[in-house]
Amino acid sequence: MVHGGIVIKNPFIYILDLFYPPLCPGCGNVLEDAALVVCQECRNSLPLTEHAVYPDNKVSGLFTDINKVEKAAAFCHYDHDTAFYRMIHALKYYRQPQIGVWLGKEAARHLMSGNPQWFSGIDVIVPIPLHKKRLRQRRYNQSELIAEGICKETGIAVDTRHLLRVVNNPTQTQRTTDERRANTEGIFALRYGEELRGKHILLVDDIVTTGSTLRSALSVLTPVRGLHVSILTMGEAGK
């Protein structure tokens, strides 16, 4: 409810806030307004990559051998012990879905401020899917929430109809590049692929490390005739 420019919350929410005040997932401080999701200080200190203005960046460098990849970017650097790292952790493991949408919106806004044409020509946003077992445990797909945030800023639709995760591969953490590649081979399938002919899709994932998960998704997408792919992740982990 808005009254005279002041947002008035349901009184019950006030009582809940008293016992469980909304906290910033980056620093743990109490948020003055839960609608902010992340405090201003953490927002201002995001470790931005500036990939929007550098098309030849570290992420695009992971896919130079795949000529259907148009452009690639990560929003932030993913380093341990940073507010951004804690946000991703809370999104993935502490059931805080609002962080996903927030990140997607911030990333889209930042990319467009660096390059107003960054999203031009993209027809549809395809989040990297979770396997249904993992989805049941986590209750949401964090990449899909990020895609929703990007959609809110750009107006480009989110597509979860075509790309499926058919193998529930174990987590990639602590694996070498070769192990990651073997672990992600054949984990995706494409359904109704002919509907994507001639389209330019934006593949979205939370973090890119060696690019093996994205490459596995690309392996089922690139045979589609006339398809072009761009890639956007929230973080890039140096490896």
Ligand SMILES: [Zn+2]
């Ligand atoms: Zn904070």
